[in-house]
Amino acid sequence: MPQWSDYSTGERIKILRGRDMRQSDLAEITGLTVATIQNAEQNKRLSLPTLMKLANAFNVDTSVILGQQAPRRAMAQDDRRMIRDLSRAVHDTAAGIVPGDAEAAPLDDLKQTTDRCWDLYWRGRYVEVGSLVAPFLASAAVRLREQPVGEQSGALGVLSDAYRLAAYVANLMGARDLAYAAIGHAQVAAERAADDMRVALVGSGRAWVYLRDARLPEALTLAEKSASDIEPRFSKASPEELTAYGSHVNFAAVVASRMGDKDRAADFLSQSHATGARMGQEVRAHGTLFGPVTATTQAVGINVALGQTGKALALIDSIQDVSGLTRAAQNRYAMDKAMAHADAKQWDASLDALEETLRRDPDWARHQTLPGVIVQKVGRASTARLRRVSELIGVSPGISEFLPATRKTAL
Structure with a gap:
């Protein structure tokens, strides 16, 4: 499969324009003429002003158009715009810069915004979360600024939550530098708030950034420390404490x-x-959900990663009802099931789980890498359904690896 740098600049512009945007649409957005767009896509002429306008319209760096950096797979125009706005909000608020119209909302309102963002996040609506977090950060920063000295703990906690949400969205969407920056600011705010629980939550979040960045030994050390720092006494622990520890x-x-x-x-x-069994049911707290079903479904993916396919399949057979999980957790479990079946060469069962999820929740799926991995694994066998499933996630050979996800997946 060609690398991003193998395409010509004109081809890269055409790919970034995508299937839903006509040349006339791009011309209107940029203020350029259709002829200028055509010349750029045909490698006839690309001036610096045109390059800058195209990069702004696509919400990418100029280096992406020039082939020096690949675009993030499956990121549509709205995705890239959200990431850019979120990045500005994270860096500006950390530097003490907030929009002039930002208001200091009451702490209770900010806490409700936190809950709303986590709810959207666990429903897989990542772009919407990122769009909310940008103004949320500004409002939380103003609230902190206006709090009297000695009464800033609550505002710092909310600000830490907002930065952690920003880090999670950025990490999931492949904006690794932004994820590192946001989780770092979340840590500073949590430590200033002297909130041990938030410090541990941020530590676990940083471990996830490390995991996605292939820094596995560091991720494990930090994840283990974050868990041990909040390990409760089971006989006295509240459901919320058990939720955080179990997660x-x-x-x-x-x-x-x-x-x-x-x-x-x-x-x-x-x-x-053991924690899930102690809880007896799923409980949502601290921006996460945990309980006996979560523990079992996540064990499926863990056994798949360890190559213990038999154990994974046995766990799948024991799971009867996942309706109590968040939408994102249900989808992730479906991907783990599909991978387990693929490892067992149960191709039809694998594609059943994969296709059902892709059709039910295409917006969630387009931000995941696992569907493409599963298709490539199943692709070793010849199946009549493989092409249809491949098209749902845009992993067919050629330039589709770099095509933004379009409305064609919104079935």
Whole structure:
């Protein structure tokens, strides 16, 4: 498959324009003529002013158009615009710069915004979350500025939550530098608030950034520390404390599985299952959800990562109802099921789980890398359905690897 740099500049412009935008649409957005757009796409002429206008219209750096940096796969125009706005909000608020019209909302209102953002996040509506977090950061920063000295803990906590949300959205969408910056600001705010729980939550978030950046040993060390720092006494722990701890220890198991460390993964999984059993039901708190079903469904993916396909399939057979999970968690479990079936060469079962999720929730799917991995694995076998599923996620050979996801997936 060609690399992004293998295409000509004109081809890259055409790819970035995508299937839903005509040359006349791009001309209107940029203020350029259709002839100028045509010349650029045909490699006839591309002036610096034209390059800058195109980069602004596509919400990418000029280096992407010139082939020096590949675009983030499956990012549509709205995605790139949101990431750019979110980046400005993160860096500006950290520097003490906020829009002149930003208002200091009451703390209770800001906390409700936090809950709303997490709800959208776990429903897989990442672009909407990022769009909300940008003004949320500004409002939280103004609230902190106006709080009297000695009464800033609550505002700092909310600001930490906003930065952590920004980091999660950026990390999921591949904006790694922004994720590092946002999680760093979240840590500073949590430490200033002297909030041990938030410090641990941010630590786990940083471990996730490390995991996505292939810094596995560091991710495991930090994930384990974050879990141990908030380990509760089970006899006295509240459901909210158990939710935070269970989520942390489960993530530590995920990281251990990515490292191939079966013993440590098994130890963390044991603690995860024990926590879920103690809780008896799914509980949402601290921006996450955890309980016995979460522990079991996530164990499926962990066993898949460890190459323990038989254990993963046995767990799948034991799971009857996942309706209590968040939408994103249900989708992720479906991907883990599809991968387990693919590893077992149960091609039809794998495609059943994959296609159902792609059709049910295409907006969530287009921000995930696992569907493409599953299709490539299933692609070793010849199936009549493979092309249809491939088109749903845009992984057919050629330039479709770099095409933005379009409305064609919104079935």
